[in-house]
Amino acid sequence: MTSLKDRIVLITGASSGIGAACAHAFAQLGSRLIISARRKERIEALVREIKEKHKTDVLGVQLDVQKQPDVESAFSTLPKEWQEIEVLVNNAGLSRGLDKLHEGKIADWEEMIDTNIKGLLYVSRAVIPGMVARGHGTVINIGSIAGQEVYPGGNVYCATKHAVDAITRGLRFDLVDSPVRVCTVDPGLVQTEFSIVRFRGDSERAESVYKKIQALKPEDVAEAVVFCATRPPHVQLAQVLILPTAQASTTLVHRKP
Ligand code: NDP
Ligand code: 8X3
Numbered sequence: 001m002t003s004l005k006d007r008i009v010l011i012t013g014a015s016s017g018i019g020a021a022c023a024h025a026f027a028q029l030g031s032r033l034i035i036s037a038r039r040k041e042r043i044e045a046l047v048r049e050i051k052e053k054h055k056t057d058v059l060g061v062q063l064d065v066q067k068q069p070d071v072e073s074a075f076s077t078l079p080k081e082w083q084e085i086e087v088l089v090n091n092a093g094l095s096r097g098l099d100k101l102h103e104g105k106i107a108d109w110e111e112m113i114d115t116n117i118k119g120l121l122y123v124s125r126a127v128i129p130g131m132v133a134r135g136h137g138t139v140i141n142i143g144s145i146a147g148q149e150v151y152p153g154g155n156v157y158c159a160t161k162h163a164v165d166a167i168t169r170g171l172r173f174d175l176v177d178s179p180v181r182v183c184t185v186d187p188g189l190v191q192t193e194f195s196i197v198r199f200r201g202d203s204e205r206a207e208s209v210y211k212k213i214q215a216l217k218p219e220d221v222a223e224a225v226v227f228c229a230t231r232p233p234h235v236q237l238a239q240v241l242i243l244p245t246a247q248a249s250t251t252l253v254h255r256k257p
Contacts, residue, residue: 001230005030009229010085012065012123013092015042017192018142018225021218022089025226027054034082036061036074037092065092065119066111075126084134087229088127090120091142093160095198098153109156116160120167128171131180138229141168142221143186145241151250172238181236183228188243189253191215212255213246 009026013019015037023035027050035050035058037043043060050058059082063074093116096108120141131137146154147161165184172182195206221242228237246254 002232003029004086004230006032007086008032008034008082008084009087009089010034010036010127011089011091012036012063012119014046015039017194018187018190018218018221019089019091020046021222022091022225023050023058024054025219025222026087026229027056027058029226029230030054030056031087032057032059032082034059034061034078034085036063038062038064065123066114068118068122071119071122071126075123083130085127085130085137087138087140088123088131089140089142089225090123092119092123093142095157095194096200097198100153101155104156112156112160116157117163117167120164124167124171128175128180132175132178136179136233138181138183139171140225140228141182141184142225143168143184145186145188145243145247145250147184147186148241149250154250168239172236179233181228181231181233183237183239185221185224185228185240185242187216187221188241188247188250189213189215190218190221192218212257213253214244216242216244 009031011019011022014023014035023033023046027033035043035046040062043062047058047060061074063070065071096111141164143164144161146158147165150158168182168184175182191210195209196203199205224240224242231237
């Protein structure tokens with residue numbers, strides 16, 4: 001097992017759900033964390049909570065991954081003691097709506113594409129060169145079962161996660177001659193704020209997604225992420241598909257009667 005004590009882990013989208021759970025899980029290993037998202041108060045609260053609970057170093061960075069110049073400047077101006085990022089968890093992402101494509105909202109498509117695909121690319125471009133130059137590091141992209149399958153109304157969201165899958169595979173080709181590892185963790189249903197965001201605050205509709213099924217908890221996904229990051233250096237866990245036991249595909253979910 002690779003120890004990540006005192007190593008720097010950068011997590012995007014850490015203000016909620018899977019990203020916040022990853023922050024706690026790596027803090028438990030004694031890692032130093034850079035946690036980022038758009039909601040400043042949430043990030044500041046998480047910095048305080050983690051410092052208090054895990055007594056580890058945490059740097060909060062307010063960042064919208066859709067804004068390439070901001071991404072570039074955030075990571076090129078890191079204080080010297082925060083520059084050697086060992087693990088990048090590309091987690092920031094969202095879905096908007098479940099409209100049929102021919103009735104879809106262009107602004108929703110753009111937000112998903114700009115965040116899930118372009119944001120992940122911008123952060124990767126800013127952080128991975130340092131890993132390559134240092135000769136070690138692990139990139140863990142949070143994909144989705146929606147990157148392997150398509151479901152009704154999932155059109156553009158599924159396309160963005162298929163793109164994440166292609167980018168992950170492409171990056172693995174590009175880094176085959178480097179010790180930097182490239183992994184994807186692809187969850188099924190995880191109960192987070194994901195569906196509240198998708199349905200723009202309609203909590204009843206969001207709740208119905210997880211009704212009568214024991215969905216994954218964000219901590220379940222964080223355990224898989226930590227497992228990928230702590231393998232011995234010669235082991236690259238290329239892809240982890242993690243589903244609730246009652247989910248067989250995006251469309252086959254067994255709900256308790
Ligand atoms: P949450 O809504 O709970 O968390 C999403 C996180 O992404 C938040 O911290 C949010 O922070 C951040 N985020 C969204 N847009 C941006 C942006 N433009 N810039 C920076 N940060 C951003 O959902 P999850 O934890 O479930 O989602 C995390 C990842 O997991 C996503 O990539 C999602 O697609 C993926 N996923 C989720 C599944 C699920 O069932 N929940 C299943 C499979 C994959 P803020 O708003 O403060 O910026
Ligand atoms: C999130 C899982 O099935 O709601 O990526 O798209 S799903």
